[in-house]
Amino acid sequence: MSGVIIGKDAKVYVAGHRGMVGSAIVRRLQSAGYNNLVLRSRDELDLTNQTDVRDFMQRECPDYIFLAAAKVGGIQANNVYRADFIYENLMIASNVIQAAYAAGINRLLFLGSSCIYPRDCPQPIREEYLLTSSLEPTNEPYAIAKIAGVKLCESFNRQYGTAYVCAMPTNLYGPNDNYDLESSHVLPALIRKVHEAKLRGDRQLTVWGSGTPRREFMYVDDMADACVFLMEANVSDGLFNVGTGSDITIRELAETIMEVVGFEGEIVFDASKPDGTPRKLMSSERLHSLGWKARTPLREGIERAYHEFVKNSGV
Numbered sequence: 001m002s003g004v005i006i007g008k009d010a011k012v013y014v015a016g017h018r019g020m021v022g023s024a025i026v027r028r029l030q031s032a033g034y035n036n037l038v039l040r041s042r043d044e045l046d047l048t049n050q051t052d053v054r055d056f057m058q059r060e061c062p063d064y065i066f067l068a069a070a071k072v073g074g075i076q077a078n079n080v081y082r083a084d085f086i087y088e089n090l091m092i093a094s095n096v097i098q099a100a101y102a103a104g105i106n107r108l109l110f111l112g113s114s115c116i117y118p119r120d121c122p123q124p125i126r127e128e129y130l131l132t133s134s135l136e137p138t139n140e141p142y143a144i145a146k147i148a149g150v151k152l153c154e155s156f157n158r159q160y161g162t163a164y165v166c167a168m169p170t171n172l173y174g175p176n177d178n179y180d181l182e183s184s185h186v187l188p189a190l191i192r193k194v195h196e197a198k199l200r201g202d203r204q205l206t207v208w209g210s211g212t213p214r215r216e217f218m219y220v221d222d223m224a225d226a227c228v229f230l231m232e233a234n235v236s237d238g239l240f241n242v243g244t245g246s247d248i249t250i251r252e253l254a255e256t257i258m259e260v261v262g263f264e265g266e267i268v269f270d271a272s273k274p275d276g277t278p279r280k281l282m283s284s285e286r287l288h289s290l291g292w293k294a295r296t297p298l299r300e301g302i303e304r305a306y307h308e309f310v311k312n313s314g315v
């Protein structure tokens with residue numbers, strides 16, 4: 001079934017509005033003139049608490065939900081805090097999706113990640129490769145929780161006729177990213193490492209793993225644009241990859257960041273850290289066929305992210 005068209009005064013709930021993706025969705029909605037946003041911080045609403053989520057949905061009854069709340073992290077955090085990643089993400093997805101249905105909310109966009117796809121699947125990764133072989137072990141718990149979210153949406157749509165849609169972003173970066181070196185993803189980690197190496201006058205930069213894995217990176221405002229596009233296009237079912245269509249090696253990423261920051265050291269690879277999936281490039285053809293494309297070139301996005309990082313770090 002197709003959803004009701006969302007107008008600018010529709011009540012739109014963005015779950016996870018303080019995070020990188022949620023905050024970008026809020027910026028995008030506000031700039032497009034949406035004037036009735038529902039936002040709750042973690043202190044106000046704990047999405048792992050089923051009763052609180054049910055009460056909130058019954059009370060607020062939003063017209064549309066962006067489910068961007070999640071426990072997220074880089075390769076190290078996913079690998080170490082495995083229980084927290086699977087538990088919290090399962091709870092958030094189950095509580096929000098079921099409570100939305102129970103409150104009669106027909107439209108929702110669930111956000112996942114490219115790591116839901118099998119470790120060694122053909123590239124570029126198409127949506128139909130989901131569940132065709134084993135996952136990457138370092139982030140399997142997180143991926144299983146996100147796959148459960150996808151299947152919750154699909155199953156509620158099939159059984160109850162809801163219009164719950166899933167978007168799977170590639171590796172994202174931008175404002176409100178996590179720059180903590182232990183728990184962050186590679187791009188913000190390298191922005192911070194290169195910046196600090198430059199300030200200290202270091203001659204070397206340490207990069208985890210072998211530098212050979214390939215990743216696709218997208219500026220988070222492009223992701224937010226895709227999310228609002230899916231809402232406004234009145235898409236009512238299915239899984240949509242969201243990426244730029246091109247990938248680079250971790251070594252090339254480090255070199256690009258070094259150029260942007262203006263640091264000329266030698267790259268040293270730390271083989272004690274895992275490489276993870278060898279390649280993760282998504283096919284975004286399904287979304288392209290609806291008329292959406294990413295706009296921000298990688299170099300420009302890194303420059304914007306770097307300026308934001310410097311501004312916020314106060315150095």
Ligand code: GDP
Binds near residue numbers: 073139185208276
């Ligand atoms: P993944 O995409 O789930 O593997 O997560 P990450 O973004 O954390 O890591 C991507 C790749 O970058 C892996 O091969 C890491 O080993 C590599 N990498 C290199 N240096 C770093 C670093 O300082 N932090 C992180 N998180 N990854 C790094």
